Amino acid sequence: MLNRKWAAGVVVGVGALLLSACGSSSGSGSGSGSGGGAISLGFAQVGAESGWRTANTKSIQDSAKSAGIELKFSDAQQKQENQIKAIRSYIQQKVKVIAFSPVVESGWDTVLKEAKTANIPVVLTDRAIDSPDKTLYKTFLGSDFVKEGQKAGQWLTKEYASAPGDVNIVELQGTTGSAPANDRKKGFGDVIAADPKFKIVASQTGDFTRAKGKEVMEAFLKSQSKIDVLYAHNDDMALGAIEAIEGAGKVPGKDIKIVSVDGVHDALQALVDGKINHVVECNPLLGPQLMDLVKKVSAGQDVPARIETTETEFDQAAAKTALPQRQY
Amino acid sequence: MNTYARLVKHRLFWPAAALVLLLLGNFVASPRFFAVQFREGHLYGSLIDILRFGAPLILVALGMTLVIATGGIDLSVGSVVAISGAVACLWVSRLGDQNSLGGTLGAVGIAIALSLLLGACNGFLVSVLGVQPIVGTLILMVAGRGLAQLITDGQIITITGTHYRDIGGGFVATVPLSILIALAAFGISSLAVRKSALGMLIEAVGGNPEASRLAGVASRRLIWLTYVFCGLCAGVAGLMISSNVSSADGNNAGLWIELDAILAVVIGGTRLTGGRFSFGGTVIGALLIQTLSTTVYTLGIPPETTLLFKAVVVLAVCLVQSPQFRRKFARRSRRSVPVVKDEKVEVTL
Numbered sequence: 001m002l003n004r005k006w007a008a009g010v011v012v013g014v015g016a017l018l019l020s021a022c023g024s025s026s027g028s029g030s031g032s033g034s035g036g037g038a039i040s041l042g043f044a045q046v047g048a049e050s051g052w053r054t055a056n057t058k059s060i061q062d063s064a065k066s067a068g069i070e071l072k073f074s075d076a077q078q079k080q081e082n083q084i085k086a087i088r089s090y091i092q093q094k095v096k097v098i099a100f101s102p103v104v105e106s107g108w109d110t111v112l113k114e115a116k117t118a119n120i121p122v123v124l125t126d127r128a129i130d131s132p133d134k135t136l137y138k139t140f141l142g143s144d145f146v147k148e149g150q151k152a153g154q155w156l157t158k159e160y161a162s163a164p165g166d167v168n169i170v171e172l173q174g175t176t177g178s179a180p181a182n183d184r185k186k187g188f189g190d191v192i193a194a195d196p197k198f199k200i201v202a203s204q205t206g207d208f209t210r211a212k213g214k215e216v217m218e219a220f221l222k223s224q225s226k227i228d229v230l231y232a233h234n235d236d237m238a239l240g241a242i243e244a245i246e247g248a249g250k251v252p253g254k255d256i257k258i259v260s261v262d263g264v265h266d267a268l269q270a271l272v273d274g275k276i277n278h279v280v281e282c283n284p285l286l287g288p289q290l291m292d293l294v295k296k297v298s299a300g301q302d303v304p305a306r307i308e309t310t311e312t313e314f315d316q317a318a319a320k321t322a323l324p325q326r327q328y
Numbered sequence: 329m330n331t332y333a334r335l336v337k338h339r340l341f342w343p344a345a346a347l348v349l350l351l352l353g354n355f356v357a358s359p360r361f362f363a364v365q366f367r368e369g370h371l372y373g374s375l376i377d378i379l380r381f382g383a384p385l386i387l388v389a390l391g392m393t394l395v396i397a398t399g400g401i402d403l404s405v406g407s408v409v410a411i412s413g414a415v416a417c418l419w420v421s422r423l424g425d426q427n428s429l430g431g432t433l434g435a436v437g438i439a440i441a442l443s444l445l446l447g448a449c450n451g452f453l454v455s456v457l458g459v460q461p462i463v464g465t466l467i468l469m470v471a472g473r474g475l476a477q478l479i480t481d482g483q484i485i486t487i488t489g490t491h492y493r494d495i496g497g498g499f500v501a502t503v504p505l506s507i508l509i510a511l512a513a514f515g516i517s518s519l520a521v522r523k524s525a526l527g528m529l530i531e532a533v534g535g536n537p538e539a540s541r542l543a544g545v546a547s548r549r550l551i552w553l554t555y556v557f558c559g560l561c562a563g564v565a566g567l568m569i570s571s572n573v574s575s576a577d578g579n580n581a582g583l584w585i586e587l588d589a590i591l592a593v594v595i596g597g598t599r600l601t602g603g604r605f606s607f608g609g610t611v612i613g614a615l616l617i618q619t620l621s622t623t624v625y626t627l628g629i630p631p632e633t634t635l636l637f638k639a640v641v642v643l644a645v646c647l648v649q650s651p652q653f654r655r656k657f658a659r660r661s662r663r664s665v666p667v668v669k670d671e672k673v674e675v676t677l
Contacts, residue, residue, distance in 0.1 A: 207580070211573050211581065222374045249367045266575075
């Protein structure tokens with residue numbers, strides 16, 4: 001009882017920021033007290049910064065319910081200190097397993113050591129941490145961003161395999177310094193470096209948003225004399241850039257080919273409409289895989305240190321079949 | 329020589345010079361920079377881009393100017409931008425026919441009414457309850473972002489209506505509508521404050537609220553009014569931003585625009601402590617900030633160093649604006665030049 005009061009205090013303390021999260025935490029809190037026998041999972045989410053993240057949260061909540069796992073959910077609003085607070089409260093509540101998507105890569109050693117001392121296994125989802133001590137967490141479940149960038153690059157080299165001249169590429173990067181932006185840039189760059197005809201003529205950050213994607217693409221269209229391909233680190237920037245390309249009197253998907261990463265509903269729609277040429281999936285629906293892992297970890301079974309989410313790629317035909325069931 | 333001296337002494341000289349210098353730098357780097365052509369039946373070019381993408385910032389900064397002139401500050405404009413866009417897009421997306429003009433106008437009306445209400449809430453907190461402006465508007469800045477996320481359900485609402493799209497992406501007689509809206513807002517508000525006593529009263533309240541109250545100025549009502557105006561400007565900017573990409577993004581729309589707006593006001597020569605203000609200066613400040621972004625894209629400055637580049641330029645602008653700095657600099661380079669007694673313009677970074 002005291003614990004729940006304390007947890008409520010944390011929620012209030014984290015403050016008005018959590019307006020959106022309150023809806024979700026009250027849903028998970030209704031799992032009536034300390035369920036006898038049920039595995040309890042404390043999950044500290046990054047925030048609700050995008051449609052992708054919302055789908056991620058919903059997947060975790062839904063699959064926890066269907067797997068019979070008692071989920072304690074918190075939303076950190078992109079702040080590391082909030083996540084650390086949430087993890088500490090999970091340790092106090094003596095949950096069986098803690099899972100979280102770290103906001104940033106470093107600074108987790110102290111709180112994870114506390115979890116280790118309390119004998120609570122930790123699972124990282126979606127984003128990794130940077131720590132020399134690999135015993136602080138059991139496993140990492142998430143996407144390989146480098147591989148996503150490589151997939152985009154491989155599609156491009158195949159598409160332009162027989163093209164004679166230079167291929168001028170412009171790149172819309174994600175938020176500067178974020179792991180997906182760094183890795184998707186690297187993976188893509190590594191693959192296209194094999195052939196000198198592929199040239200990245202301009203590369204700027206579009207902050208993962210449509211508005212910035214459009215603004216930066218407008219500038220690219222004016223400063224670059226010839227653009228063949230746009231590589232966007234996420235779908236939203238590609239969708240914004242499409243509007244800029246159309247405004248310049250060019251046909252997206254034909255005059256300028258577009259490849260992007262994520263696979264959200266609107267991008268698959270654009271792919272079906274022929275405005276995007278290729279989408280590499282970054283799967284947010286890792287709930288079922290996570291619950292599986294939680295059961296194994298709490299039963300003391302061995303799990304691999306790194307597990308990748310199942311991900312695919314979309315061309316126009318694949319997008320057509322996937323579109324009706326796309327929830328995000 | 330005399331006209332030259334007067335020109336240099338004009339308080340908008342230095343920000344305007346910085347803007348021109350920045351534009352010239354772009355021209356040197358990319359000779360096509362000033363080219364404006366017709367494409368797809370409308371004006372097309374980098375200069376048009378600066379105006380078009382700068383329009384929302386100009387609007388927000390105009391509202392911010394009056395609030396700052398009264399000695400206040402409004403941190404909630406970014407959240408109001410997000411809420412306004414979210415409400416309008418939600419409304420349009422629920423229409424049976426997204427292309428209906430009546431439905432679109434309804435959506436715009438609701439969003440603007442809500443923005444006025446949010447501005448009135450800020451004004452109430454500050455002028456009636458006497459909450460410090462930075463604290464009072466911080467509440468809406470934080471809670472408003474959550475509210476926008478609630479409205480959009482954390483998702484990006486995409487709409488297809490062409491009328492709604494016209495607000496930020498449409499053209500009237502080949503000129504982008506967003507530029508015309510910003511121009512109209514500038515013209516109307518300038519006339520309202522300068523052709524009546526309103527501007528003088530606001531400056532009086534900002535200069536010394538107690539003295540102006542004793543002199544019979546209804547300072548409370550006046551302060552309230554500036555927050556309502558600021559809310560309105562932010563709301564229209566929100567419509568523009570969401571319309572430009574035909575979607576509402578509760579998480580990112582208008583994020584940090586309050587800081588850009590405050591910077592634009594400061595570059596424009598309005599003091600953060602209140603008192604004299606200049607709409608013209610604010611517009612130059614907003615355009616300077618937008619030109620800076622375009623410069624980054626045109627020159628191809630890598631994203632890792634973008635913030636540093638912007639900081640250096642802004643610092644340089646603020647330094648040349650400071651009379652104390654110019655005086656010291658002038659003394660060092662030409663000892664014989666007599667010190668010009670400038671009006672005092674304080675620069676706050």
